[in-house]
Amino acid sequence: MASFFFVFETAKIIFAPIERCLNCKRNFDENMKVLKKLSNELNSLKEDVELRISAECHAGTMQTEEVKNWLEDVQRIKSETESIEQKAGEKKFLLRAFLGKLVEEKIVELKAFLKKGKTFLGLVKYFKYIIVGGGVAAGYAAREFDRQGLKSGELAIISKEAVAPYERPTLSKGYLNPKGAARLPEFHVCVGSGGERLLPGWYKEKGIQLILGTEIVKVNLGSKTLVSAGGETFKYQTLIIATGSTVIRLTDFKVEGADAKNIFYLRELSDANELTESIKTKKNGKAVIIGGGYIGLEVGAAMRINNFDVTMVYPEPWCMPRLFTTPIAAFYESYYENKGIKIIKGTVAVGFNANANGEVKGVKLKDGRVLEADIVVVGVGARPLTALFKGQVEEDKAGIKTDGFFMTSMPDVYAVGDVATFPIKLYNEMRRVEHVDHARKSAEQAVKAIKASETGKEIEEYDYLPYFYSRSFDLSWQFYGDNVGDTVFWRQQSIITKA
Secondary structure, X not given: OHHHHHHHHHHHHHHHHHHHHHHHHHHHHHHHHHHHHHXXXXXXXXXXXXXXXXXXXXXXXXXXXXXXXXXXXXHHHHHHHHHHHHHHXXXXXXXXXXXXXXXXXXXHHHHHHHHHHHHHHOOEEEEEEEEEOOOHHHHXXXXXXXXXXXXXXXXXXXXXXXXXXXXXXXXXXXXXOOOOOOOOOOOEOOHHHOXXXXXXXXXXXXXXXXXXXXXXXXXXXXXXEEEEOOOOEEEXXXXXXXXXXXXXXXXXXXXXXXXXXXXXXXXOHHHHHHHHHHHHHOOOOEEEEXXXXXXXXXXXXXXXXXXXXXXXXXXXXXXXXXXXXXXXXXXXXXXXXXXXXXXXXXXXXXEEEEOOOOEEEEEEEOOOOEEEOOEEEEOOXXXXXXXXXXXXXXXXXXXXXXXXXXXXXXXXXXXXXXXXEEEEOOOOEEEEOOOHHHHHHHHHHHHHHHHHHHHOOOOOOOOOOOEEEEEEOOEEEEEEOOOOOOOOOOOOHHHHOOO
């Protein structure tokens, strides 16, 4: 018995160092995993801090010297960590034993730098889904998320505008009426398609965060990070780009006097509010409408209904040249003229005269004529808002290229509405469509695709028939497809001559 005890104790003595070495190896391997994880977190945090610095470079709200030192230290730690990982990869027992203490020290240092870096960023807001842009598409996407199943706190809509998503087409129609004018909350989405009106309370009830009055100025799709003009940082799992378009301004082309007061563009609620105030101030005055497209025709009609002396100016041979045939355009032009609107075609505005108060008083045309004006409304087109994403996603035809599910070239990033260049099956080509109908439907398609990818289901690709419509005076029109092929035109003379 004594000899057995002696052998047992001897074995313990012999194997104890081996056991300690094995435990040491296990601890080292676990610590290396922790080291790599912390190192990756610190590198990601470094990118976020650099993004924040870029966004706040003019605000002066960050301690730039302290942050600069922190960034330099992070770069040093990154190099040291990579060196440790390289040596650990050699799998030499004695070397690993030597590195064990160094790894533990480096873990402590990494945690300290992570903590300090987070103080520079402040509170980072995390969401499973973020929609950038608060227009029509955002509202319809939110409704589709709710239909598909959404947990409270998963979705945020970040919008530069101060109000919940609304039906934008109302701004150039009912909003400008002299009597019974449309006002919010009357035209919040989704009433434009006959759906429920989504008031701000609806978003709150559904646990959807409306982050309004917030402009995103920096985007890093690689790190899934957004930074606002106010320095807030947002993180997401899936992003929907619904930034829409911005109006083309005559000041972009350095047109003389184009910065005069009472020259208006119509895109957002604030634009419509400014125009309605001017309509009251310049009551029964003279209005010049520059452009013969959607805005030109709709606002021209609205200004006439407000009893303004209206003149429309556009360079094309007829109005709505992209959609209207010459007979349809002639019909509309005749109708407008019978309503008292003067139409000048084949020329453009090259300058503006202003009075001593800086208010526009005249529009100088290329053909030499000068038109009196108390109000000028410009509608010469729009540009998709894609600048934030340039170089990060593939682009096509001035938009962000997507597939039939509105997924971009960057995983987990979708683009809808005006900014999306997508495949149209009917014509077997890539197109960008600027119209509210497509904004609604593309937003719904993107959400369906996102949810389908999460559940492993399959959905049909977007199969869109281009559709456009408008209303002005007592007229309305609907357009499907392309303006190609033979035209069959039917008209009723009593409508044309109606004043």
